[in-house]
Amino acid sequence: MNSLGRIFRISIFGESHGPGVGVVIDGCPAGIPLVVDDFLPDIARRKPGARGTTPRQEADLPIIQSGVFQQHTTGSPITIWFENQNIRSADYEKQRDVPRPGHADFVARVKYGGYEDYRGGGHFSGRLTLPLVAAGVIAKKILQSGDSPVDIQARILEIGGETDLDKGLEKAIAAKDSIGGIVECTATGLPIGLGEPFFDSVESLLAHAVFSIPAVKGIEFGAGFRAARMFGSEHNDALIDTLGKTATNHAGGVVGGITNGNPLIFRVVVKPTSSTPKTQHTLNLRTGEIEPFQVKGRHDLCIALRVPVVLEAVTAIVLADLMLIAQQRPTRYPGV
């Protein structure tokens, strides 16, 4: 489904080379100040243009189609719409019979019986992360409006195996190839008790949302995969005060699937951009022959560079939903 969330619920739509992309947000509380300018900083962070990102330029101006009146949310569904403007579809139509390696071209063709919009990935395009970022802006507002403001920050840990990002990019440029990376996200200020057992643990919901970001292939919380080589006495975080603070944070702020009041920390791996400048091979579905393949269109050398703001957005969307759900439950510590 193209919807996510239980109370704060988003639905995205659109294609890379259709009229545009957008999002409907249901369940946003009324009374939150909201104007077009609020979206611009995060949209700018997602924009290409920096070194290593695609030269495709879009105005990416959000149009508020519903749910906002007199510069405040109304409680009714909020729709944000982005027109596609800078489209070169011909690039894609030529290669219809030659599925691009690493892309969804082939599986989409099979799944939808050949009716999929194949131009630029269609509905599978990374362009769909634009409305995600817009929804994230609203979710962040919800998270910052409570007693204890929640702050979410994502940053790149490494690209191409290098923590010095310039060095990573040099590697890619030298190899004339695309590269992947690792992005870490941290949320602070969260109350104890978010997450709904058994299946809606914080980890379950975040992982669900995070894997919707194209190119993400793994996620780990706290010590993550390192935990496989730790002893229990080493991994366990000792409680040191009645507010839940622990001496270490190997759990990444989540125990039993529930936030424990320490910073929520997780990392995701972003695979190298599928559209590499390097010549590859793929099957021509018409001829049945394997043939050399050269990417057309404009692409990112390292898509991980654009992931942080998207990762923050989906994290905010999940946490805002959990915050609204949690309002129904006693969250105060009842005393010892």
Added chain:
Amino acid sequence: MNSLGRIFRISIFGESHGPGVGVVIDGCPAGIPLVVDDFLPDIARRKPGARGTTPRQEADLPIIQSGVFQQHTTGSPITIWFENQNIRSADYEKQRDVPRPGHADFVARVKYGGYEDYRGGGHFSGRLTLPLVAAGVIAKKILQSGDSPVDIQARILEIGGETDLDKGLEKAIAAKDSIGGIVECTATGLPIGLGEPFFDSVESLLAHAVFSIPAVKGIEFGAGFRAARMFGSEHNDALIDTLGKTATNHAGGVVGGITNGNPLIFRVVVKPTSSTPKTQHTLNLRTGEIEPFQVKGRHDLCIALRVPVVLEAVTAIVLADLMLIAQQRPTRYPGV
């Protein structure tokens, strides 16, 4: 929520030291042969008793309370109930004010205002994986009933950093500490096209389900975190036939969030058992003092050893749901 799935939908309930644990399965097709004996092999695989697992012994006999008639599913909700028998609650009641490190004791107490069933982890207990395994048995039957039977196999890759599992256990025994591990799951025979963009990718749904297994702290598909250090030309899997077969399988059988007809492969990290034999420290919530803590009760030295059958179960549950959803869509490749 305690439910998972859209068409094939399971709801679990129960506590470690209450009357029992169980599962309701809604949306299972009618006409599937089902008797109590069908559950026993997977239940036996989950049972403790092997070296490195808890000595707590339960009969774990499934009682079918609804949805089965004349040894076939009826199309109505199937309820499987397991009585708890071998309960030593006193072990837990004593330590009410001393939250066990690594466990949900503290967060559950805050979240539920002190009303949680704290005995043995209550609803957070690993015992809840028993009804999951039962639901998995039914899901596997659905997956095996189609034209192309789907086979799911999970296995331990390493414990305590050792691929030789005996060696890993020796390490734990020598250190008098618990250890973690990595478990890999593979599903073969899947059709092309499972997964529902944008948010219900195969990766999203599997990760969602997998993080409900207690102690899982990370998941990666195909090359996973290694992808961060690969070039695009290296990571991309080249299509080599019209059935979707690729030369390599770095994607782990999922592209664009959709199965591509190659084996689905993913790995999870299982943290070391929180209940380690080693003395730890924690906060006494009554006295406000940090004090030494020694685990009571019966526990697994390496909980990862019992994870494979549970991992297979949640994988089967997710895939069965996606298979039933996919029946509504054209899945035949329309010809080139």
Added chain:
Amino acid sequence: MNSLGRIFRISIFGESHGPGVGVVIDGCPAGIPLVVDDFLPDIARRKPGARGTTPRQEADLPIIQSGVFQQHTTGSPITIWFENQNIRSADYEKQRDVPRPGHADFVARVKYGGYEDYRGGGHFSGRLTLPLVAAGVIAKKILQSGDSPVDIQARILEIGGETDLDKGLEKAIAAKDSIGGIVECTATGLPIGLGEPFFDSVESLLAHAVFSIPAVKGIEFGAGFRAARMFGSEHNDALIDTLGKTATNHAGGVVGGITNGNPLIFRVVVKPTSSTPKTQHTLNLRTGEIEPFQVKGRHDLCIALRVPVVLEAVTAIVLADLMLIAQQRPTRYPGV
């Protein structure tokens, strides 16, 4: 699906002549006092035994299988189980090929490919209203725990066309036939603002729940079908104070799908019991012949008599869910 509700979510299971019937309740807040005795008064109201109801007698003793600890709800799923005891399945097995008129026998057989549990209506049986009543008891507790306790009362308006119920029953007994009736439900003490546009209006959610009660064939709110013959100036309820009180209540307490602070009032029609003592005709599916049919088993002459407590239950379930959802929104009137 066999589930209802978004936050306070119930799932029912079981069959008339299987091991029993039950309900799992997810999302119930922690800390609500709950013991077996709390269920008994409403269960007694649903019980047959009165004049005009079936002589089948069941102990109907609720067994709490999960979610309650030290006589309070824990926040985890609550499971209530009722064993079937007084079963005479042979009555039904004989008539397998002769679908009972007015019952689901034929459609169930087609829908489930012949695998349905056909004994006594199986999962379609009115016996499934027993766990509904149990869930209703818990919902009523939630509704009574707020600042403004909500009271729900259902009563029979007429049976067999008579407001004097004895007279209605005499009619049925004289005609040796079953009869229907009309039941009215009123909820007072509701806050203004329950109901979630556009599709989850109070009317939508209540109607959804109410039509799950077997034999209900219609529902109307406030003036209901009489509204078709009223003028607008007559039907409109004039606001008379800032708390929302209106001079009349033709809307039945719901405007724009949202509670307006006046009593919620609706009526449902209950068709005559399908199992009438009178000889009927139906098709023998084996012979293809139409043949006379005489009901076997024990049945209610007027099932409407047992509906009020069930109607209260589903009303309470829906309203409790809406109350929990509404806690996320500003519900105070902001001043004029």
Added chain:
Amino acid sequence: MNSLGRIFRISIFGESHGPGVGVVIDGCPAGIPLVVDDFLPDIARRKPGARGTTPRQEADLPIIQSGVFQQHTTGSPITIWFENQNIRSADYEKQRDVPRPGHADFVARVKYGGYEDYRGGGHFSGRLTLPLVAAGVIAKKILQSGDSPVDIQARILEIGGETDLDKGLEKAIAAKDSIGGIVECTATGLPIGLGEPFFDSVESLLAHAVFSIPAVKGIEFGAGFRAARMFGSEHNDALIDTLGKTATNHAGGVVGGITNGNPLIFRVVVKPTSSTPKTQHTLNLRTGEIEPFQVKGRHDLCIALRVPVVLEAVTAIVLADLMLIAQQRPTRYPGV
């Protein structure tokens, strides 16, 4: 929530006097031919302009924003957008403190803390039925694409108590008041077996959807409220052939909540338009005084006249969803 459906799922958004109204449709199968012209006939049927309807004129031209490519559905979300053009908001802004009788003005103000878009009913406006009609057009296409095409027809039975509609309108004009009516909807060609026990009966789902249509205050299936005064032997529909045909159709084509192969028939009552030309009284929230009230703006004398196409739309939406769900189950009659 502003979404409806499980597989074929629609989400509506927009306000009467904002930029426009629209709908996102998720889960529509790929490959359905779809162009703008397909929407025009049903949109025309909903349009005002006929005698007794509002003189507000809108172009109501559907703009397809996503999900359609080369004149076919792609399997991705379909978004249909309608711009609002002929807006006279000043009419409404003046009366902010004077809630219109029969409208949601007051409850919306309380529910959303004064942040609601109050112009012309905002998100509560009947204008939201326009995207519903658009979604209905697509749902009808799904219903007509199967082996057995399903046909849905709604018609007005009476307005103002008159089956001669002109006579009903004369009555309203003479009284200078608005009037209500009764609309009947029939669906033929449905397979046996639609509807999902226990809570998703055909009646539950249809009633849920139907009560989202503004002004609907009651629904009844088949004999409906007349069933209260029938004997069981009279109300029961005798099965007369193995395809499920019954001699009578008092059940309205639904038994046990499941379609039985006979025509689905139900009726709804539509209250008189709240905006009557007659002078009414209401509370001035600012002054606290009750004062005379005269409707501003352009309105329908009898909103029931515009309901049939909307009723067909929501019926088609519900049935299309059930058809897609039913594809997962054996629906063939297994032989006797």
